[in-house]
Amino acid sequence: MSMIEVIKEAVTLARKYDNIELTQELLTAEEDYIELKRENLKLREEVNNLREQLKLKPKISWYGHLYWIEEDELTKGKSRTPICNNCYDKEGKVFRLSPKLGFGSEGERHQYVGCHNCKFHHQL
Numbered sequence: 001m002s003m004i005e006v007i008k009e010a011v012t013l014a015r016k017y018d019n020i021e022l023t024q025e026l027l028t029a030e031e032d033y034i035e036l037k038r039e040n041l042k043l044r045e046e047v048n049n050l051r052e053q054l055k056l057k058p059k060i061s062w063y064g065h066l067y068w069i070e071e072d073e074l075t076k077g078k079s080r081t082p083i084c085n086n087c088y089d090k091e092g093k094v095f096r097l098s099p100k101l102g103f104g105s106e107g108e109r110h111q112y113v114g115c116h117n118c119k120f121h122h123q124l
């Protein structure tokens with residue numbers, strides 16, 4: 001029997017014996033219990049998110065003005081993949097940078113990497 005079921009059964013008994021004060025206390029206890037369950041769920045989600053971030057932390061390094069993530073499920077078999085400095089520094093989020101080609105004012109080609117999330121780009 002769950003805690004909520006126990007409280008509801010106690011409320012039923014308190015009402016049966018016309019104990020208004022006990023009924024009100026039990027209903028308050030039920031509301032408090034529901035609020036604690038919500039808070040517990042929220043905290044568990046936060047803990048899981050932090051655990052995921054900690055898994056990535058040791059795999060991220062700084063080299064050549066970019067963050068790089070070592071081989072894992074995000075890099076799809078590549079040894080290292082650049083990630084967005086902006087997104088990682090501001091929000092702690094990991095977004096891979098995609099290779100792109102651009103042209104300068106005199107038609108010269110530039111290779112750079114760009115973030116699809118925040119539009120950050122870095123010339124290589």
